[in-house]
């Protein structure tokens with residue numbers, strides 16, 4: 001979707017658009033926009049993707065809200081857990097979520113690793129003894145199929161399990177082609193972890209993309225981010241989790257929002273989140289209930305909010 005079309009729908013955003021876009025690009029796919037109600041100023045899908053004046057004034061936000069920098073042994077690699085290594089295949093996405101915890105990527109830096117950098121990342125992951133490698137980004141499905149398949153093949157047989165963490169099945173479902181799905185299924189076990197925050201994101205096109213993956217034997221899980229003004233409502237979360245399970249997708253994580261600079265307007269306190277989560281758990285089966293986790297700025301990795309509430313630095317969380 002081009003800027004003129006988006007601004008035509010929401011002329012009230014013109015005043016701060018350029019500044020917000022310079023900090024973190026505004027990009028929305030046509031597919032995702034077709035699910036937005038532009039006449040609703042509080043539309044929960046629009047809120048995720050349209051720039052806001054609040055992004056420009058967030059002094060308490062952090063540039064590295066989950067402490068990735070200290071856990072990056074070489075460019076494009078994050079290694080926080082002994083048995084898992086994360087490789088960033090690109091910084092590009094089909095659509096940019098305004099709350100993204102990687103939104104402070106320096107735009108002056110390259111958007112993709114060089115061949116040498118990617119080779120070094122793969123070699124590191126192979127040597128690490130990791131059981132699982134997570135292909136992330138940006139969006140790992142923003143790279144071509146061949147590159148994705150080459151990376152998976154280069155990691156095997158050293159790395160038994162691959163995970164592709166992608167929002168593309170939700171934001172650009174046409175990206176999930178028969179060819180992509182066949183390629184992933186033939187390299188099993190490759191798990192797809194999608195990212196859907198609101199039940200209205202599950203359009204018929206998205207259903208088809210999820211069906212393709214699941215029918216081919218690619219297991220699919222979802223991670224959602226708890227976001228003020230988007231899904232901070234137990235009815236919305238119940239509907240989302242049930243809708244996912246009906247489609248064969250396991251709700252995996254509900255992430256407490258990270259305190260990334262420019263996303264303060266999405267923040268909730270851990271106590272608010274926990275009270276929502278307790279209400280959610282009372283309504284859902286174990287299968288439909290995600291884990292409510294936070295990735296604190298100290299880089300220790302994801303922890304359950306419930307078990308660690310007392311140890312969280314609430315000024316940052």
Ligand code: SF4
Nearest residue numbers: 093096097100138167
């Ligand atoms: S798709 Fe993922 S990586 Fe890309 S902007 Fe959204 S949250 Fe960030």
